Amino acid sequence: MKWLWLILLISCGARETQETPKSATPLRPDLSLCQKPSTLPIRSREEDFLSFANFGYRGIGRCRAHAVLTQKLLLLMRFNPEASFNCETDCLSMVREWLSDVEEGSVVTVPGFKNLAEFSAHPEIQPLLRGMIISYGSRYSATSVPLPGPARSVSVFHEVIRRVKKNQIPYVAINGSFVGNHGVLGYAVQKQNGMQVLCVRDPNIVPLDQEKCENFMWQRGEDIVYERTQRPQDVIQLDLKSDEDARLRTYLKALCR
DSSP states (O other), rough: OOOEEEEEEOOOOOOOOOOOOOOOOOOOOOGGGGGGOOOOSSSOOTOOSSSSOOOEEEEEEEEHHHHHHHHHHHEEEEEEEEEEOSSSSOOOHHHHHHHHHHEEEEEEEEEEEESSSHHHHHSTTHHHHHHHHHHOOOOOOBOOOSSSSHHHHHHHHHHHHHTTTTTTEEEEEEEETTTTEEEEEEEEEEETEEEEEEEEOOOTOSSSOOOOSSEEEETTEEEEEEETTSSOOEEEEOOOBBBHHHHHHHHHHHHHH
């Protein structure tokens, strides 16, 4: 197998911001799922996402970094609204410590917030998250995950569905005439109009209250079609990179101890 190391430069589209949800269902790990290969013991929640959209920095969108940070926080950060936390005083050192622990692959519990959207909307905390996204940069080295089948995008589509069913929230690189070079997170699989669709979190779109599979992909022959809220339908190319597997190993180690 020949490995081709790629330096990827991702440019993303305009941002869209909306309101922040204020509640989320409890996230309780089911450790019995750790006995199944590559299966995470928690499920993605429709209520949780970053409260701000992808943004440009030095002329380049940060969709990959936005999505990867979202993925890390969704899987490694817990929220306990019953515990007190006063951010009127100097709380940034504690928040920096939590974020550093997440970056190192540890599970952290955050007091005083109901969910990721509320946490990321806080005026003292959001600049720290934006700084992390900028620090990730837009260039990275990765290889395409080897998959069977002649139609790469179709193979990736079905592989991402397989991973989502294992409670993963995989990052998928996409390219299309309207969406351009972009990246999204797969988070659920549903049936719509009798066909199987992959629900995705798009860094350019912040939901009003919950992710309700308003942005999704589906297969039409050997094409993968991307449907987005108030945007044109797009036929896209998909890819799955090796750094996704590296992050998965980190999540499995942290969550299945």
